[in-house]
Amino acid sequence: MNIAKLLVLTCAALGAAHCAAQASDGAFTPLQVPAKTLPVPADVSPELQKIIAAPRRPGWDVLWKTGEEWRAAANAQASRAVQTLPAMRERLHVTVQPSTMNGVRVYVVTPDVIPPEHRDKLLIHVHGGCYVLSPGEAGTSEAIMMAGLGHFKVISVDYRMPPEAYFPGALDDAMTVYSAALKTSNPKNVAVFGTSAGGALVLEMMLRAKQQGLRLPGAIAPGTPMSDVTKTGDSFYTNEMVDNVLVSRDGFCDAATLVYANGHDLKDPLLSPIYGDMHGFPPAILTTGTRDLLLSNTVRVHRKLRQAGVDAELEVYEGQSHAQYQFDDRVPETREAFGEITAFFDKHLGH
Amino acid sequence: MNIAKLLVLTCAALGAAHCAAQASDGAFTPLQVPAKTLPVPADVSPELQKIIAAPRRPGWDVLWKTGEEWRAAANAQASRAVQTLPAMRERLHVTVQPSTMNGVRVYVVTPDVIPPEHRDKLLIHVHGGCYVLSPGEAGTSEAIMMAGLGHFKVISVDYRMPPEAYFPGALDDAMTVYSAALKTSNPKNVAVFGTSAGGALVLEMMLRAKQQGLRLPGAIAPGTPMSDVTKTGDSFYTNEMVDNVLVSRDGFCDAATLVYANGHDLKDPLLSPIYGDMHGFPPAILTTGTRDLLLSNTVRVHRKLRQAGVDAELEVYEGQSHAQYQFDDRVPETREAFGEITAFFDKHLGH
Numbered sequence: 001m002n003i004a005k006l007l008v009l010t011c012a013a014l015g016a017a018h019c020a021a022q023a024s025d026g027a028f029t030p031l032q033v034p035a036k037t038l039p040v041p042a043d044v045s046p047e048l049q050k051i052i053a054a055p056r057r058p059g060w061d062v063l064w065k066t067g068e069e070w071r072a073a074a075n076a077q078a079s080r081a082v083q084t085l086p087a088m089r090e091r092l093h094v095t096v097q098p099s100t101m102n103g104v105r106v107y108v109v110t111p112d113v114i115p116p117e118h119r120d121k122l123l124i125h126v127h128g129g130c131y132v133l134s135p136g137e138a139g140t141s142e143a144i145m146m147a148g149l150g151h152f153k154v155i156s157v158d159y160r161m162p163p164e165a166y167f168p169g170a171l172d173d174a175m176t177v178y179s180a181a182l183k184t185s186n187p188k189n190v191a192v193f194g195t196s197a198g199g200a201l202v203l204e205m206m207l208r209a210k211q212q213g214l215r216l217p218g219a220i221a222p223g224t225p226m227s228d229v230t231k232t233g234d235s236f237y238t239n240e241m242v243d244n245v246l247v248s249r250d251g252f253c254d255a256a257t258l259v260y261a262n263g264h265d266l267k268d269p270l271l272s273p274i275y276g277d278m279h280g281f282p283p284a285i286l287t288t289g290t291r292d293l294l295l296s297n298t299v300r301v302h303r304k305l306r307q308a309g310v311d312a313e314l315e316v317y318e319g320q321s322h323a324q325y326q327f328d329d330r331v332p333e334t335r336e337a338f339g340e341i342t343a344f345f346d347k348h349l350g351h
Numbered sequence: 352m353n354i355a356k357l358l359v360l361t362c363a364a365l366g367a368a369h370c371a372a373q374a375s376d377g378a379f380t381p382l383q384v385p386a387k388t389l390p391v392p393a394d395v396s397p398e399l400q401k402i403i404a405a406p407r408r409p410g411w412d413v414l415w416k417t418g419e420e421w422r423a424a425a426n427a428q429a430s431r432a433v434q435t436l437p438a439m440r441e442r443l444h445v446t447v448q449p450s451t452m453n454g455v456r457v458y459v460v461t462p463d464v465i466p467p468e469h470r471d472k473l474l475i476h477v478h479g480g481c482y483v484l485s486p487g488e489a490g491t492s493e494a495i496m497m498a499g500l501g502h503f504k505v506i507s508v509d510y511r512m513p514p515e516a517y518f519p520g521a522l523d524d525a526m527t528v529y530s531a532a533l534k535t536s537n538p539k540n541v542a543v544f545g546t547s548a549g550g551a552l553v554l555e556m557m558l559r560a561k562q563q564g565l566r567l568p569g570a571i572a573p574g575t576p577m578s579d580v581t582k583t584g585d586s587f588y589t590n591e592m593v594d595n596v597l598v599s600r601d602g603f604c605d606a607a608t609l610v611y612a613n614g615h616d617l618k619d620p621l622l623s624p625i626y627g628d629m630h631g632f633p634p635a636i637l638t639t640g641t642r643d644l645l646l647s648n649t650v651r652v653h654r655k656l657r658q659a660g661v662d663a664e665l666e667v668y669e670g671q672s673h674a675q676y677q678f679d680d681r682v683p684e685t686r687e688a689f690g691e692i693t694a695f696f697d698k699h700l701g702h
Contacts, residue, residue, distance in 0.1 A: 028404050031389040033592045038382040041585040043651065053379050234392040234670040235641055241384045242589050290586055290647050299641060299667040300394065306666075306691070314665045315657075316650040319585040340657070 067162025078138035092148025128196030131260035199225030203273035233296035289320025418513025429489035443499025479547030482611035517613035550576030554624035584647035640671025
């Protein structure tokens with residue numbers, strides 16, 4: 001090793017200006033990353049290890065092009081998924097009743113025990129699934145966890161999805177439910193939460209509520225939100241084929257979103273809320289994982305909220321791919337994540 | 352595509368129990384990730400883009416084995432690095448004076464203007480560099496940024512490094528300075544901060560202070576701490592060859608840490624503070640980036656602090672590799688990061 005190599009050995013460690021200059025010499029040359037092997041992390045619970053060790057989601061590269069095709073796939077998936085719900089409701093001591101609010105289908109999710117300080121609180125849940133998956137009762141999984149682990153009453157919105165409705169149908173339905181809830185609940189006592197497309201819908205609802213002059217809720221919990229559907233966000237690249245749920249920016253979720261968008265501009269903040277004005281948003285807790293394909297689009301929302309002066313917290317879970325913090329209520333890290341969200345709601349609701 | 356593929360298409364999206372069962376079928380098979388090309392992200396500032404676009408640190412795979420070799424490399428690097436400091440001090444309106452406290456070398460870093468509410472506050476800085484790099488004035492870079500951007504008086508510890516001293520020499524020196532500071536400052540008005548090995552030292556100082564029955568400071572800012580030097584942490588794998596600063600868990604920083612440890616058990620919480628008891632720690636703000644090799648070991652500390660009931664905040668910056676938030680004070684994201692740390696100190700010091 002010669003002295004020149006020695007001299008540059010650690011320029012980067014010091015924040016020295018010549019590092020940036022060196023960078024600009026090779027500016028914007030893409031970084032080539034060799035193939036690698038990822039062991040299952042040893043520093044998470046055994047229950048989470050099983051989820052991380054799962055093979056990439058079968059069908060991650062199936063790119064349906066129509067609402068009808070997506071609905072067939074969603075129905076097949078939902079019919080299996082709902083089979084797991086009775087046992088979870090029993091474990092978590094939660095009951096679920098279908099209903100409607102101003103014509104929008106909802107599920108009312110009620111824990112057997114609601115502590116006194118939660119009796120005037122109401123959570124509104126918007127489920128995930130790339131705007132096309134988890135119709136009907138299949139969309140209540142996260143709401144059951146929140147109700148059971150957090151001991152809150154939850155209204156889960158069974159918003160219309162393709163081919164029943166396209167953009168902005170999901171958002172319209174969620175807003176109808178939110179507006180109806182404000183008729184009986186003080187907005188300070190209401191929180192809105194959801195994951196993935198649900199996390200995006202939470203943010204889109206805040207943008208729409210601002211547009212409409214509605215009062216905003218007391219807190220929100222957008223989990224790993226699909227905040228930018230234009231494929232912008234560094235972890236679309238760094239976590240490609242690392243995330244075993246979404247797998248790729250060119251996978252099923254992107255195809256599904258295109259079907260929902262139905263030709264609408266993907267940069268519209270009501271589809272990519274990262275481009276919206278987040279000033280005045282309520283306190284927000286964001287959740288993601290280190291392997292999440294949407295890690296970047298979660299931390300970008302966190303940063304944008306904080307830049308706007310919003311009280312925003314970020315929780316990042318070791319080794320988790322997209323949305324895995326809400327895959328199974330029996331996983332310790334799932335309980336930890338819902339514990340954080342519950343504590344955040346307890347801190348901010350009612351004030 | 353057959354119906355079986357359809358049925359499993361999106362099991363993972365729902366948190367359904369059969370997903371975990373499916374995982375256990377192929378349990379703990381490592382994930383093979385193909386080679387990939389990472390563009391420079393478009394969603395960061397042009398100044399940060401240059402830093403992200405820099406080639407991997409030259410010499411990242413140079414593995415010196417002795418303190419003497421590391422000191423030669425460190426001196427060569429330091430002689431270059433200090434050349435950039437006068438301009439930065441001028442830009443940030445900061446003066447730096449060498450001194451000692453109870454025999455330990457320090458630099459007193461003073462901003463030209465200290466607002467009234469900061470005049471009774473004192474920050475203690477422990478620099479990074481894998482326990483072997485950035486001797487002398489070269490270690491003051493981050494302290495200058497904190498003093499200049501945050502308008503605090505800062506004491507930067509020029510702790511002994513190999514071959515002058517080995518574990519726990521750096522920690523001993525940092526504790527000497529902390530103890531001396533408590534003679535003239537109320538601990539509630541003191542914060543301790545540092546990055547990388549400096550971030551680890553911040554955590555190690557809290558563990559040692561608890562052992563010694565010393566009062567803890569009012570706040571800490573461990574930036575991307577080397578909290579686990581046993582190569583445990585998922586981003587050691589996921590961000591291998593993605594992080595252009597540390598590059599690999601088997602690179603120069605690991606080799607340097609082994610020299611500092613000098614045969615001591617790497618799992619000792621005073622070398623791998625993730626294994627320490629963090630109950631009673633002061634409020635903490637942690638900073639990392641999505642490409643950071645130590646992303647996992649930052650979020651693991653964040654989670655462990657929160658599990659211990661500590662008021663801990665996490666800031667993750669888009670596209671940044673290890674410690675890049677403090678590479679250049681002229682980068683907007685650097686100012687954002689030090690702005691967050693300043694706001695955190697302002698919130699927690701003095702109470």
